[in-house]
Amino acid sequence: MELLNSKVLITGGSGLVGKALTALLEMEGYQVYHLSRNKTAKSARQRFWDPNKGVLDAKDVEGFDVIVHLAGAPIAKKRWTASRKKNIIDSRVTSAQLLYNRIRKTQQKPKLLLSASGIGYYGCKTDNHLYVEGDPPGSDFLGRCCVQWEKSAQQFETLGITTCILRTGVVFSRDGGALKQLLPPINYGLGAPLGSGKQHVPWIHIDDLCQMYLHVIKNNLHGTFNAVAPTTLTNAELTQKIAQLLGKKLWLPNIPAFMLKLMLGEMANMILEGSAVSAQKIVETGFVFQYEKATPALLSSLFPN
Numbered sequence: 583m584e585l586l587n588s589k590v591l592i593t594g595g596s597g598l599v600g601k602a603l604t605a606l607l608e609m610e611g612y613q614v615y616h617l618s619r620n621k622t623a624k625s626a627r628q629r630f631w632d633p634n635k636g637v638l639d640a641k642d643v644e645g646f647d648v649i650v651h652l653a654g655a656p657i658a659k660k661r662w663t664a665s666r667k668k669n670i671i672d673s674r675v676t677s678a679q680l681l682y683n684r685i686r687k688t689q690q691k692p693k694l695l696l697s698a699s700g701i702g703y704y705g706c707k708t709d710n711h712l713y714v715e716g717d718p719p720g721s722d723f724l725g726r727c728c729v730q731w732e733k734s735a736q737q738f739e740t741l742g743i744t745t746c747i748l749r750t751g752v753v754f755s756r757d758g759g760a761l762k763q764l765l766p767p768i769n770y771g772l773g774a775p776l777g778s779g780k781q782h783v784p785w786i787h788i789d790d791l792c793q794m795y796l797h798v799i800k801n802n803l804h805g806t807f808n809a810v811a812p813t814t815l816t817n818a819e820l821t822q823k824i825a826q827l828l829g830k831k832l833w834l835p836n837i838p839a840f841m842l843k844l845m846l847g848e849m850a851n852m853i854l855e856g857s858a859v860s861a862q863k864i865v866e867t868g869f870v871f872q873y874e875k876a877t878p879a880l881l882s883s884l885f886p887n
């Protein structure tokens with residue numbers, strides 16, 4: 583079913599992915615609105631909600647064709663204390679629940695709900711398996727978080743709304759995200775692979791991720807898809823490629839895992855472990871990547887025109 587020129591509501595639309603997706607959708611002729619916790623509206627498209635307090639006006643979710651659920655507290659910003667973990671989960675799940683409760687009562691329900699999820703679904707572990715969508719979730723914090731996040735999206739199916747989940751890898755973008763954190767040490771000559779450096783870093787260029795959301799909307803796709811580039815990249819390869827592109831030398835030995843664990847606690851596993859994730863399922867739906875390989879994706883992210 584073609585959903586062109588329809589109305590799209592994005593939760594967390596002010597973030598890295600949301601901004602880029604809004605620009606693409608508007609260019610394609612969609613009318614885009616945001617749900618934001620920010621009370622001061624920065625544009626006419628912004629609507630207010632406060633998922634923590636259950637605040638969301640029913641009229642602000644009425645009449646949309648597509649909902650994109652991107653809202654969530656940043657996963658890697660603060661140490662994973664018990665309360666931070668609760669915040670990471672609640673900001674995704676409670677917000678989806680609030681949306682569900684309001685949409686349940688609307689006259690005109692959306693046709694499609696898309697939700698972000700993460701490749702953390704498969705658990706932070708390094709093995710030789712190429713993870714596909716049907717694989718079971720990991721039992722660690724991120725695995726459990728993604729299971730709850732995805733369930734909160736899947737419940738929209740009970741309202742007759744097609745639901746699609748994009749399990750997203752590390753987003754390479756010119757405007758921030760994980761790459762921004764990696765650059766300073768390499769720029770100052772203090773860059774080094776983390777731990778063994780052999781862990782995979784499933785990644786995707788922001789332009790491909792936004793095109794993938796558009797592809798799902800245009801084709802009304804249903805189900806779960808890995809949103810990762812079709813080529814693999816290890817942490818050591820990523821560090822070397824960035825250094826090469828910046829014209830810097832890597833001379834330090836790998837940063838030992840125990841040091842990262844001391845600094846970051848449980849969160850260190852997220853960067854010390856990782857397996858390859860397959861893009862085959864989305865490719866089989868006819869999706870074509872602009873950035874299949876890491877070097878051009880990094881070039882475009884590090885040196886935007």
Ligand SMILES: NC(=O)c1ccc[n+]([C@@H]2O[C@H](COP(=O)([O-])OP(=O)(O)OC[C@H]3O[C@@H](n4cnc5c(N)ncnc54)[C@H](OP(=O)(O)O)[C@@H]3O)[C@@H](O)[C@H]2O)c1
Binds near residue numbers: 597652701759
């Ligand atoms: N970027 C990546 O590499 C990556 C990888 C895998 C998965 N993802 C997932 O994809 C989604 C979008 O990613 P992103 O990089 O665009 O994230 P982002 O830049 O951190 O933006 C997320 C948005 O969520 C809202 N938000 C933040 N804290 C919140 C809270 N406590 N409760 C409710 N809303 C909150 C904010 O919007 P307002 O302030 O306007 O409310 C924020 O702009 C996220 O769920 C993220 O976990 C991202």
